[in-house]
Every structure is written in C-alpha cells, then in structure tokens.
Amino acid sequence: MKALLGMVWRAVRPVGAFQRSVWWAGTLLVFSGAAHLVVAAVDGGSWWGPVSWRKPVAFGFSMGLLFWSLVWILRQAPQRWWVRVPAGIVAFCGTVEVGLITMQRWRGVASHFNDTTPVDAGIWSAIGTLILPLTLGVAWLTVAVLARFPGSIASRIAAVTGLAAVLAAGAIGKDMAAIGEAAFDATGQVPADILFGAAGSAKLAHAVGLHGIQILALLAIGLDAGRLRPRQGGLAMLAAALGFAAVFGAVAATAYAGRAPYAPTVAMSLLLVGGAIAVATVAVTAFALLPGRRTGTAEASAPAPLRASVRIGTGWAGR
Structure with missing residues (x-):
C-alpha cells in the first residue's frame, strides 16, 4: 500500500x-x-x-x-x-x-x-x-x-473523459439549480432536497460525473506504471472510460426518469452492471501488472513514459 x-x-x-x-x-x-x-x-x-x-x-x-x-x-x-x-x-x-x-x-x-x-x-x-x-x-x-x-495515451483518454464528465455534471447541476429556484419561488422556502421527478437522485448523478476524473486518473496512473505497452494501456483505458461512461449514463438516465437509484429499468441495470464490470476489470488488471509486485528497482517503479529518463539518471526531477 x-x-x-x-x-x-x-x-x-x-x-x-x-x-x-x-x-x-x-x-x-x-x-x-x-x-x-x-x-x-x-x-x-x-x-x-x-x-x-x-x-x-x-x-x-x-x-x-x-x-x-x-x-x-x-x-x-x-x-x-x-x-x-x-x-x-x-x-x-x-x-x-x-x-x-x-x-x-x-x-x-x-x-x-x-x-x-x-x-x-x-x-x-x-x-x-x-x-x-x-x-x-x-x-x-x-x-x-x-x-x-x-502524456501517455491512457492518461490522455482519462483526462478527456474525466473533464467531459465534469462538464456533464455541471449541466446536471444547472438543472438542479433551476428546480431549486422554482421551488423557492413557489413556496418561499429553500427545498430540503432536489429530485428529478418523483424520486430521481440528482445529487447522485451530479456526484458520479464530478468524481469520475479521480477514478480514471488512478487507473491511468496504474496502467502507465505497469508492464503494458503504451498502446495496450491505451486500449485498457479506453475500455475503462467506456465503462465509466456507461455507469454515469445509467445513473443519470435513471435520475432524469424520476426513478430512485435502486429502481432502474432493466436496460439501465444491464448498462450499469456492464460498465462497472469493465472499470473493475481494468482496475484489477492495472493492479496485477504493477511493477512493484514483481521487482523493486527504480526503473520498474517509474511510470512507463519516464523509464527512459530513469535509465539516464534524470528521474522525476528531470520532468
């Protein structure tokens, strides 16, 4: 650890x-x-x-x-x-x-x-x-x-997907603000909670989009440090990004449909589970291939894009 x-x-x-x-x-x-x-x-x-x-x-x-x-x-x-x-x-x-x-x-x-x-x-x-x-x-x-x-292919995919998810979370937040302001105008009271429809969890959808960038960044860091080639790491990161997009999409669609998070449709359930499995699979793969699990050398413990600089003695400071 x-x-x-x-x-x-x-x-x-x-x-x-x-x-x-x-x-x-x-x-x-x-x-x-x-x-x-x-x-x-x-x-x-x-x-x-x-x-x-x-x-x-x-x-x-x-x-x-x-x-x-x-x-x-x-x-x-x-x-x-x-x-x-x-x-x-x-x-x-x-x-x-x-x-x-x-x-x-x-x-x-x-x-x-x-x-x-x-x-x-x-x-x-x-x-x-x-x-x-x-x-x-x-x-x-x-x-x-x-x-x-x-940066690496994996990092670029993670950064773009994560930032796009933050923007999507912002759009959800804008809809939440509109609902809250309408409720205040109608009642004169600040609403206790913001729901889409009858039970759609706006906060959950907003949170998933906002924090996807941290999940994807951690996966990219692990893939970059592992023993995969850059293109292989990029493909793995693409699978994780698509999996996260599926999870986020299912959570957001369920919320906007006015359904509680624990009561998605069958289609959204399949999308959610499939996306979660994809992200989890990449996470397990990244952890299993970490060089620290095989060797403790300075070169192996450095992320793939920086291994060449480790070999010539520049290390992280050279970046």
Missing part, C-alpha cells in the same frame, strides 16, 4: 510555483472538508437539509479532489499559458465558491436558493455567477488536452 501511495504521489506531485498553488488550494479545501466533518460529528444535527455541515464537507472534498486532479493533468500538459489560465480560473472560482458556501453554514443559513435577505440573495447570486467561468475553464482545459497532450 505504501508503494502504491508513493506511485500516486509521484504522479500528482506539483512541479513549479503554479502547480503548487493549485495543489495547495486543493489541499486547503480537503482539510476544510475534513475539519468540518469533525465539527459535524461534535455539533450533531441532521446531515441532510439545506442548512447542514454536509455542505462544507461535501463541497470541500469534491473541489479539493478536483484541484488535485488538475495538477495531475498539468504535470503532463504543455507548460503554456493556454493551459495554466483555464486551470487557474477553475481553481480561483472553485475556492471562492466553497468559501461562500462554508461561510453561509457558519452563519446558520442556506447557501443555495436562498433569497431571504439581500445579503443571502447576493451570496447566492455570486455562487451562481462563479459557476459560469468555472465551467468555461473546464471546457477550455478539455479543448487544450485534446489539442496537445504529451
């Missing part, structure tokens, strides 16, 4: 001032989520509802993990302004958004859909406004990765 964590750290370790700033922003938000989890345990109260410690915990962890994923992409992308600018936009907007959400919880009021007072309305408006540049930043970064990405 220690070797596995070390391999992941080497793949996401920030290089340069800009990457370190994004990494530390993500670390700050992850620690904030962890700290508020402790606060929630001590304070008690409901985990759900519009005013709960779940908001700073969930948003802190989710945005922090997204920032760490951006560092993984930046490690392999061209060190150019057209890559750094969108990543910086995402990091800045995400940090401010989580800060506002956290502040509202400490004020004891709802952060979303809350137009009760001018202050609350202004904060909710700011949160909604920040989503636009954040989304544009993710879209810009997706195009940049598609245009030029010196």
Whole structure:
C-alpha cells in the first residue's frame, strides 16, 4: 500500500510555483472538508437539509479532489499559458465558491436558493455567477488536452473523459439549480432536497460525473506504471472510460426518469452492471501488472513514459 501511495504521489506531485498553488488550494479545501466533518460529528444535527455541515464537507472534498486532479493533468500538459489560465480560473472560482458556501453554514443559513435577505440573495447570486467561468475553464482545459497532450495515451483518454464528465455534471447541476429556484419561488422556502421527478437522485448523478476524473486518473496512473505497452494501456483505458461512461449514463438516465437509484429499468441495470464490470476489470488488471509486485528497482517503479529518463539518471526531477 505504501508503494502504491508513493506511485500516486509521484504522479500528482506539483512541479513549479503554479502547480503548487493549485495543489495547495486543493489541499486547503480537503482539510476544510475534513475539519468540518469533525465539527459535524461534535455539533450533531441532521446531515441532510439545506442548512447542514454536509455542505462544507461535501463541497470541500469534491473541489479539493478536483484541484488535485488538475495538477495531475498539468504535470503532463504543455507548460503554456493556454493551459495554466483555464486551470487557474477553475481553481480561483472553485475556492471562492466553497468559501461562500462554508461561510453561509457558519452563519446558520442556506447557501443555495436562498433569497431571504439581500445579503443571502447576493451570496447566492455570486455562487451562481462563479459557476459560469468555472465551467468555461473546464471546457477550455478539455479543448487544450485534446489539442496537445504529451502524456501517455491512457492518461490522455482519462483526462478527456474525466473533464467531459465534469462538464456533464455541471449541466446536471444547472438543472438542479433551476428546480431549486422554482421551488423557492413557489413556496418561499429553500427545498430540503432536489429530485428529478418523483424520486430521481440528482445529487447522485451530479456526484458520479464530478468524481469520475479521480477514478480514471488512478487507473491511468496504474496502467502507465505497469508492464503494458503504451498502446495496450491505451486500449485498457479506453475500455475503462467506456465503462465509466456507461455507469454515469445509467445513473443519470435513471435520475432524469424520476426513478430512485435502486429502481432502474432493466436496460439501465444491464448498462450499469456492464460498465462497472469493465472499470473493475481494468482496475484489477492495472493492479496485477504493477511493477512493484514483481521487482523493486527504480526503473520498474517509474511510470512507463519516464523509464527512459530513469535509465539516464534524470528521474522525476528531470520532468
């Protein structure tokens, strides 16, 4: 396990001032989520509802993990302004958004859909406004990765698929916001939960899309470090990406159909199970082929694209 964590750290370790700033922003938000989890345990109260410690915990962890994923992409992308600018936009907007959400919880009021007072309305408006540049930043970064990405085939597939899933999660979030605002306008109360139709779990669909990039990045790191050739690793990553897309599609379709997550149609059940099996198979394969399970040499423990640099003594610092 220690070797596995070390391999992941080497793949996401920030290089340069800009990457370190994004990494530390993500670390700050992850620690904030962890700290508020402790606060929630001590304070008690409901985990759900519009005013709960779940908001700073969930948003802190989710945005922090997204920032760490951006560092993984930046490690392999061209060190150019057209890559750094969108990543910086995402990091800045995400940090401010989580800060506002956290502040509202400490004020004891709802952060979303809350137009009760001018202050609350202004904060909710700011949160909604920040989503636009954040989304544009993710879209810009997706195009940049598609245009030029010196990383491995597996990493490129994982990055593009993961970023596309984040954009899809943003679209789901926009629909959630529309439902929440309509409910507030109709009742004057912040809704306790957001559902699509009778029982569709909008939050689950949003979460799956948002966190797919972490799952795919971990698989890409494992495949790059394994004994597969680059093209073989790319094919395996393609299978995992298609599997994740199937899972995400099934979860989202079930939610938009107004069905509970545990009550999908037969077709969506088959799609969900098939996709999960594909992702799990690639994960098992990547783990089984990790070089650390065969040898402990420095060359074998380095990701495939960097083995040549290990041979000539440049190592990770040479990157």
